Amino acid sequence: MTAGAFTYQALPMRVVFGPGRLADLHAEVSELGLHRLLVLATPNQRTLADRVAGLLGDRAAGVFAGARMHVPAEVAAAGRNQAREVDADGCVAIGGGSTIGLGKAIALETGLPVVAVPTTYSGSEMTPIWGITDARRKRTGRDPAVLPRSVLYDPDLTTDLPAALSGTSGINAIAHAVESLYAPDTSPVIELFAEEGIRCLAAALPAIAADPSDRDARSEALRGAWLCGACLGATTMSLHHKLCHVLGGTFDLPHAPTHAVVLPHVAAFNLPAAPAAHAALCRALRTDHPARALADLATAVGAPRSLAELGLREADLPEVIEQVLAQPYANPRTPTHGDLDALLTAAHSGSRSR
Ligand code: NAD
Known part of the structure; x- marks a missing residue:
């Protein structure tokens, strides 16, 4: 390519940032027109997931606190099944890259929109990259369907990150x-x-x-x-x-x-x-x-x-x-x-x- 030439594709991303902004989650999912959200987390962020379900009130459809590192295929299947059982119309993934990755794996097959609330610095929430691990091999790919619709960054959620x-x-x-x-x-x-x-x-x-x-x-x-x-x-x-x-x-x-x-x-x-x-x-x-x-x-x-x-x-x-x-x-x-x-x-x- 000629020196100085480039192509830049902006991603359709909404970012909400600031201490205490978790309180805006309900307004954020309402803005997106979502009514039945499955909250995703790892087992050790279950309490936080329950708090998020509380904030969502009647827009919470359930909590799946089974996210694991590198999104094992069986965990993605279990998350998908629960989303289907509770008739979710979207997921709120609160946690690090493992939890956001689970939201993406669910979105990949179901098309359910993801709202991400990151609690680490992994950056997964800003990408259309998904990953699923099966039989010791991690498959990854890019798909616009897995890009979170909205990302809510609240630095207060990171103060307990060890x-x-x-x-x-x-x-x-x-x-x-x-x-x-x-x-x-x-x-x-x-x-x-x-x-x-x-x-x-x-x-x-x-x-x-x-x-x-x-x-x-x-x-x-x-x-x-x-x-x-x-x-x-x-x-x-x-x-x-x-x-x-x-x-x-x-x-x-x-x-x-x-x-x-x-x-x-x-x-x-x-x-x-x-x-x-x-x-x-x-x-x-x-x-x-x-x-x-x-x-x-x-x-x-x-x-x-x-x-x-x-x-x-x-x-x-x-x-x-x-x-x-x-x-x-x-x-x-x-x-x-x-x-x-x-x-x-x-x-x-x-x-x-x-
Ligand atoms: P993680 O999500 O696995 O989190 C590590 C542990 O820290 C978990 O037990 C989690 O519950 C806990 N934790 C997270 N936030 C916490 C907090 N604020 N306080 C206390 N505990 C907290 O780790 P990670 O490094 O964020 O994510 C790694 C995964 O993300 C990998 O599978 C990686 O491949 C994936 N990833 C994907 C992308 C992408 O674009 N697809 C980008 C980066 C990472």
Whole structure:
């Protein structure tokens, strides 16, 4: 493509943002013309889901608190069945990427609209990307039907997100923005979103690690997560997301901590071949060495350092490499088998990226 040319497809997304705005949920679903909502959550956010059902009042049709990481196919089927049984006309997904992913999996087959209330920084709420895991393989795809109709961001809902998960979830968000900066379909709008999203999160995450109840930092982090999620929704992801997809889908590694371990290694590999992304990251992170700054940020928020800590065996690395090499994807540098081996060996042992 000619230098400076781009295509930008805006997604039809309504965003409601601010502390205390959960109180506006009833008005939001009324605005969308929804009357019988199934509230989705994980088992450990059941109390919050019940509170949401209370706020919805006569517009609540039930609660399904069975969401699980990476949307197992049987969980998606159970959610769909309950939606059918209670005759739901939409879902409110309150939680992290796992719960929002369940809402999307239900939407994919039933067409039921999703209203998302994110409580982590995963960014899933801003994307038309769905994922379902069956027989150790995670299938993903893009479908406009799964894009939430409305997203209600209330930073007050994130103050009980544990410090460790706040840090790794925030780096998961940063990873979306980093890869959007060197995506083949990046654009000036996305570059603005990415740089500002990374700046917000890099500033807020250490403050949250020091004091998880810091409401200003929580607002800034969630604003960053929104922008980074929009980057994910609008562009094609590369090597980093491919690696994390295989590590999560096949080896069941926890999503956000895996991103936090892998990102500095992929940044060190890719950024020398992506000068504009490198420059944007230098500005956003106020550094001359973005890969190192990302590793320092991961350390500052107490993220795990190695894939070994997350439960991956060294003997699993060849299968990861095989899966990553099996399907081509856009990346600023084409990694060889040897490159992937070196990158994954370093990420596995937790040695610092250069
Ligand atoms: P998660 O949704 O699995 O949440 C992790 C745990 O934290 C859960 O037990 C959850 O109940 C709990 N939790 C969430 N918010 C909390 C809060 N505020 N207070 C206390 N506990 C809270 O984790 P995640 O990292 O948000 O999401 C990971 C999943 O999302 C993965 O399956 C990933 O593939 C998917 N994802 C999808 C997209 C997409 O665009 N489709 C984008 C990002 C992530």
